[in-house]
Amino acid sequence: MNVPTRLSIQEYEALGQRDVPIGGTRIHYVDEGEGFPLLLVHGSPTTSALWRHQIPTLSRRFRVIAPDVLGFGKSVAPEDGVSFVEQADALRALLEHLGIDRYSVVGHDWGGPIASACAAQRPEQVHQWVLINTTIRPSYRPPWYWKPFTAPVTGPLLLIRANLWGRNLSGMMKAASAPEIGGHYLAASQPLGNRRTFLRLERLEGYQALMQKVAAALPAMPKAPLIIWGTHDAYFRNEHQDLKALLPDGDLIMLEGGGHFPQEDAPDAVTRELDAFLSPET
Secondary structure (H helix, E strand, O other), rough: OOOOOOOOOOHHOOEEEEEEEEOOOOEEEEEOOOOEEEEEEEEOOOOOOOOOOOOHOOOEEEEEEEEEEEOOOOOOOOOOOOOHHHHHHHHHHHHOOOOOOOEEEEEEEHHHHHHHHHHHHHHHEEEEEEEEEEEOOOOOOHHHHHHHHOOOOHHHHHHHHHHHHHHHHOOOHHHHHHHHHHHHHHOOOOHHHHHHHHHHHHOOOOOOHHHHHHHHHHHOOOOOOEEEEOOOOOOOOOOHHHHHHHHHOEEEEOOOOOOOOOHHHHHHHHHHHHHOOOOOOO
């Protein structure tokens, strides 16, 4: 494989940027390359720019579709935000709008359950499946020290009023200490509906019921997914062990020091692992 290509935020913005109306709102997505569709689904509080270092390599063999999920980046959310249920339905609507009925999918952070819930609606459509620093366990609960970010009083204060996710992302993502990167994610967190979406997802609104549906669909999903795990993840920590137990046939790749956002903090390693695992359906 050639040396992976890294893109600046400005170079990412020059990629094939698209918008499509979905259910009274609008989804923004990057559409690059030709061939078998590959869906890349980011998590919180990022945007499709999270995949900018992976897109150049993957788009050589795939049609890469990387949406901003609702309430993130340029995809519009209602002012009161959206839950996991609305996210999964919007992603399914995007696939149907694009006429995609067979694809591979990669999900990171809350993009993991969103993408998996979308896939569980039509599991026969999924060719390959990758999860990165995420969980799909119905019984998952955030660590005890996360409670201030979800509690009735402190949650809205920290995530909506103070915009802690947008202003202090560098605490969990090393790359966000660079003004260009931190500034991109901060700007994307400004709309009120986006910050309310952050809070609703952290509170796991709709998560458990959706993940029970995913669990029921697992026999029809790809039997050997890839699990990529950046170590030193302050949120999920050892969740990869439970994820591997849930998906025993999956391969687990540990990226030492990759953190919660390995696409940003260990981009070349993520690109290499995805490029080695993914293959267009023949």
